[in-house]
Amino acid sequence: MILFLLAQITPVQPIVKGTGLPPAVVSEESGVLVPIDALFAALAARDPQAVLAAMRPDAGATVAEEKPDGTRSVRHMTAVQFAAMVKPGPERYAERISDPAIEIDGDIAMVWAPYVFTIDGKPAHCGYNHFDLVRESGRWKIQNVTWSSRTTSCVAQ
Known part of the structure; x- marks a missing residue:
C-alpha cells in the first residue's frame, strides 16, 4: 500500500517587474x-x-x-601627523582585520581586532x-x- 501525503502549498504572488529587493538593513555594528x-x-x-x-x-x-x-617604543601623533606618514609610492598597501570585537554605547563605540598590514x-x-x-550628526568618525x-x-590573512 502506498500512502500519499497531501501538503498544502501556499501560493506565492509573482514579483512585480521593475521592483528590486528592499535595501539591506545596516546594523549598528556595520555602521x-x-x-x-x-x-x-x-x-x-x-x-x-x-x-583625515x-x-x-x-x-x-x-x-x-x-x-x-x-626593544619597545610608544609614539603618539595627531591625525594630521598620522596622515602625513601616508606618502605616494609604487607599493600596494593593504590592511585587514579579523573577528572584530565591537562595543557600542549611545554615540561612542570601540573596535578591537587583530590585523595584518x-x-x-x-x-x-x-x-x-x-x-x-x-x-556625530548620525555619522561615525574615528x-x-x-x-x-x-x-x-605575521601571517597574511
Missing part, C-alpha cells in the same frame, strides 16, 4: 566599521586627505611598537588595532586609533 573601512581604503590608495576624512579633526593615533630585537601582498607588520569612535606593531609571526 561603526564604515570609517575603519574608509581608513583602510585611504591607506591602500595612499591618500592622506582620505585618511575618516577621522575627527582632533583625533589621535598611537603605535606601540615591538622591534625584532625586543601587507606591502605588495607580503606581511610587513601585525598586531592589534583599537579604534575609539564617536557618532576619535583615536591605537595599534600594536611587530614584524615577527
Whole structure:
C-alpha cells in the first residue's frame, strides 16, 4: 500500500517587474566599521586627505611598537601627523582585520581586532588595532586609533 501525503502549498504572488529587493538593513555594528573601512581604503590608495576624512579633526593615533630585537617604543601623533606618514609610492598597501570585537554605547563605540598590514601582498607588520569612535550628526568618525606593531609571526590573512 502506498500512502500519499497531501501538503498544502501556499501560493506565492509573482514579483512585480521593475521592483528590486528592499535595501539591506545596516546594523549598528556595520555602521561603526564604515570609517575603519574608509581608513583602510585611504591607506591602500595612499591618500592622506582620505585618511583625515575618516577621522575627527582632533583625533589621535598611537603605535606601540615591538622591534625584532625586543626593544619597545610608544609614539603618539595627531591625525594630521598620522596622515602625513601616508606618502605616494609604487607599493600596494593593504590592511585587514579579523573577528572584530565591537562595543557600542549611545554615540561612542570601540573596535578591537587583530590585523595584518601587507606591502605588495607580503606581511610587513601585525598586531592589534583599537579604534575609539564617536557618532556625530548620525555619522561615525574615528576619535583615536591605537595599534600594536611587530614584524615577527605575521601571517597574511
